[in-house]
Amino acid sequence: MSVRNVTTESAPIRAVLITVAVGFLTLFLLMPLFAVFIEALRRGWEVFLASLYEDAAWSAVKLTLLTAAIAVPLNTLFGIAAAWAVTKHRFKGRALLLSLIDLPFAVSPVIAGLVWVLLFGAKGWFGPWLAEHDIKIIFAVPGIVIATVFITFPFVARELIPLMESQGTDQEEAAVTLGARGWQIFRRVTLPNIKWGLLYGVLLCNARAMGEFGAVSVVSGHIRGQTNTLPLHIEVLYNEYQFSAAFACATLLAFLALFTLGMKSVVEHFSGHVGKGH
Amino acid sequence: MSISIQSIRKTFGTYKALDDISLEVPNGSLTALLGPSGSGKTTLLRIVAGLEFADDGPGKILFHGEDVSGIPAGKRGVGFVFQHYALFRHMTVAENIAFGLSVLPRGQRPAKTGIRDRVLELLRLVKLEGLEKRRPHELSGGQRQRVALARALAIRPKVLLLDEPFGALDAQVRKDLRRWLRVFHDEIGLTTLFVTHDQEEALELADQVVVMRNARVEQVGKPQAVYDQPRSPFVYEFLGNVNKLHEGRDARYVRPHEIEVLFAAECDPATDRLARVQHLFSAGPVATLSVRLDDGQFLDVELSRKQLDELALDVDDEIAVRF
Numbered sequence: 001m002s003v004r005n006v007t008t009e010s011a012p013i014r015a016v017l018i019t020v021a022v023g024f025l026t027l028f029l030l031m032p033l034f035a036v037f038i039e040a041l042r043r044g045w046e047v048f049l050a051s052l053y054e055d056a057a058w059s060a061v062k063l064t065l066l067t068a069a070i071a072v073p074l075n076t077l078f079g080i081a082a083a084w085a086v087t088k089h090r091f092k093g094r095a096l097l098l099s100l101i102d103l104p105f106a107v108s109p110v111i112a113g114l115v116w117v118l119l120f121g122a123k124g125w126f127g128p129w130l131a132e133h134d135i136k137i138i139f140a141v142p143g144i145v146i147a148t149v150f151i152t153f154p155f156v157a158r159e160l161i162p163l164m165e166s167q168g169t170d171q172e173e174a175a176v177t178l179g180a181r182g183w184q185i186f187r188r189v190t191l192p193n194i195k196w197g198l199l200y201g202v203l204l205c206n207a208r209a210m211g212e213f214g215a216v217s218v219v220s221g222h223i224r225g226q227t228n229t230l231p232l233h234i235e236v237l238y239n240e241y242q243f244s245a246a247f248a249c250a251t252l253l254a255f256l257a258l259f260t261l262g263m264k265s266v267v268e269h270f271s272g273h274v275g276k277g278h
Numbered sequence: 279m280s281i282s283i284q285s286i287r288k289t290f291g292t293y294k295a296l297d298d299i300s301l302e303v304p305n306g307s308l309t310a311l312l313g314p315s316g317s318g319k320t321t322l323l324r325i326v327a328g329l330e331f332a333d334d335g336p337g338k339i340l341f342h343g344e345d346v347s348g349i350p351a352g353k354r355g356v357g358f359v360f361q362h363y364a365l366f367r368h369m370t371v372a373e374n375i376a377f378g379l380s381v382l383p384r385g386q387r388p389a390k391t392g393i394r395d396r397v398l399e400l401l402r403l404v405k406l407e408g409l410e411k412r413r414p415h416e417l418s419g420g421q422r423q424r425v426a427l428a429r430a431l432a433i434r435p436k437v438l439l440l441d442e443p444f445g446a447l448d449a450q451v452r453k454d455l456r457r458w459l460r461v462f463h464d465e466i467g468l469t470t471l472f473v474t475h476d477q478e479e480a481l482e483l484a485d486q487v488v489v490m491r492n493a494r495v496e497q498v499g500k501p502q503a504v505y506d507q508p509r510s511p512f513v514y515e516f517l518g519n520v521n522k523l524h525e526g527r528d529a530r531y532v533r534p535h536e537i538e539v540l541f542a543a544e545c546d547p548a549t550d551r552l553a554r555v556q557h558l559f560s561a562g563p564v565a566t567l568s569v570r571l572d573d574g575q576f577l578d579v580e581l582s583r584k585q586l587d588e589l590a591l592d593v594d595d596e597i598a599v600r601f
Contacts, residue, residue: 170364173329176351177358178378178433188381192368 036254040247051237051245052252059225060233061252063141067216067229068209071148075205079156080198084190086157087164088172101157104150113147113218120146139221144229147215152205159201160194167193196271200264207260211253279436279469280305281326282340287333288321295321296332297493303437303471303486305342308463310480311473313490314516319473320441322490326471327439328354341436357430357468361442363422365414371425372397372410378433400428404462420451431466440472444479456483477517481505489513521577534566534580538600539589545598553577555595560586567591569599 009017041048051057085091086098104112118124120137130137137143171193175185191198213231220227222236230249237246281303288296296318303309311319324330326339328351339347346354366374375397379388388396401407404424414422423443430438443459444452460483463470474480480487481501489496489504489512497509508514514531515522521537523530545552553569556576560566565586567579579599591597 170360170362171366174358174360174364174366174429175377175381177327177329177356178381178429179352180377180381181352184381188377189366192366 033254036247036250039243040251042247043244047244048248051242051248054245056225056228057233057245057249060228060230060249063144063228064210064230066141067145067148068206070145071152071209072202072206074149075153076156076198076202078153079158079160079201079205082157083160083164083194084186086161088169098161101154101161104152104154109151109212109214110218112150113215116143116147116150116215116219138219139223139227141227143219144216144227147219148209148212151212151215152209155205155208156198156201159197159204163194163197164190196267200267200271203260203263203267207256210256279342280340281437281469281471282338282343283322283326284338284340285335286322286325286337286339287335288318288325288330289333294493296325299493299495301488301495301498303469305469306467307485308460308470308483309472309486309488310484311471311488311490312475312477312480312516313496314475316492317490318493319475319490323439323441323471323473326437327351327356327358329358355433355436357427357433357435357438359423359426359430359438359440359443361445363414363426363446365422365425365429367414369413370410371401371406371412371414371417374414374425375400375410375429375432377429396432400432403431403466404428405458418451419447420455423447423455431468435468438468438470440470442474443472444474444476452479459483481517489516491516519578519580523571523575523577532577532601534578535564536601537577537579539567539579539581539585539591540598540600541589542596542598546600550598550600553597553599555591555593555597558591558593569597571599 008014082097082101086094086101117138119126120130120143121127122131122138124138135142137146171189172185175189180188210229211231212229213235216229217232217235220229220232222228222232224233224236228236230253234246234249234253237243237249281301283299283301283303286296286299288294299318299322311322313319321330325332328346328349332339332347337347338345341355366377369377372394376393379393379396382388387393397410398407401410404427406421406424406428409417409421409425414425417425423446444455447455456479472483481504484501486498487501487504488498491512497504497513499507504513505517508517508531511522511529511531514520519534521532521534523532540550542552544550552572555567556570557568558565559568560583563583564580565583567581569577569579571577577599589597
């Protein structure tokens, strides 16, 4: 017993549409995901585990976690501050700030890496000064962190701006007339209203911070065991024809993706609003 | 506590929102700021609350003689009810009402039980006992409004400010709540200033009506006085239905219920005019006639059903009107 209404298509059309959708998903999403796991386990569990326990892999994991641990909190703070400024206040240059927030989305990751080489590289603007003071940024961990922060800074802000825009400033004004001060207003009125959107933005920001390849590749220098993040480590292994090891490490990123998706559904379930622009 | 508004100006860019407004709101009164949209009434209310600041100059806001112009909104002691209530949607009704007390500095903040007692007392006051655990989205529009009122009163404000308090409600709830608010105001005796664009609301509810237009105060007075002796054509037209008759180069204003209807045979040319009935709307307790005067101008006339029955009027009948 199916309920029919005017917008329901006939059975054959529905079947065709569903087949196309499922087929497309299988071809472009599920097959690659399965391929990763199958390739990773092709030479057995021992090779798989050994590839993960290897020093270079372990250090890549640690560097990836470190990078995310710095970039995500930083961009969370930035995102909240930017969204707050843009939505709760009207000021000169507001439109410019809005478009600047989108800049990392618009710029090719290679450029996003190269600008830092131009600034901090040996022949860059600040290169000589940095060399004099024995500070290494490019081809070192600080460069990787800087590039990652740059690439991931829009995620939280982009998630919060439409949400806070739609909520307006009424509740904050009400809190003001009731005697609440700045921090109390943020903690007790604004934050609870945006918490699910914020969590969603943090998740996306984290996924990108851990998975970023292009910009990080430019500034990293690919020093094994030192400046390779997980995605870079995978590329190195692949280029060295160590397919099983490369795919074994790739499973970690695949799990990150699955975890992010799972959390995203949880957030959407609880908020019931995110993604619908509230 | 009286409110005294003195020479307040406000411009947004080049737009004049308030042009030299001075106004007295007597202690304990219920005063309506009445005007069409864009007249500046909400801006004025927000300046009294401290949510907006007047332009630099001699302008001042006094509460009971004390200049509060420089005092921030949170310390001014105003209860503000927003047009769409602005309840904190993630908090329960009780948490909403308690908010103003719970953000007080530690030294001034009442104990938990003190806050709870005050919340329950306010819920009784606004007739919402038993709803303290609900969230705003589980309440009707009228209930939300009363929660917003209780929340504003929790901080024991010196004055109460309401922005279009009935704007977001259905016609029936609107009427009920209007009566309730009037009684409520008389009980608590708090100086209250409210904004409305609905003349019926202002006339029925307020002790004092302030008619605003184009950033200026057009007329201030008791509802009856403003209605009966409008100082300008704008006030005449804005406060209820009115007929505008051209007599030579002048215009004359006559309210539909001030016109007497007589049989044509009784027409006294010194005071009356002959007219012909064009339309007749007789649903409801008051009947409205649309009549055409001998010089071609149209006139709306209101009369009771009883009068209508006595005159036994029909379309195209000739009558005499006296006004």
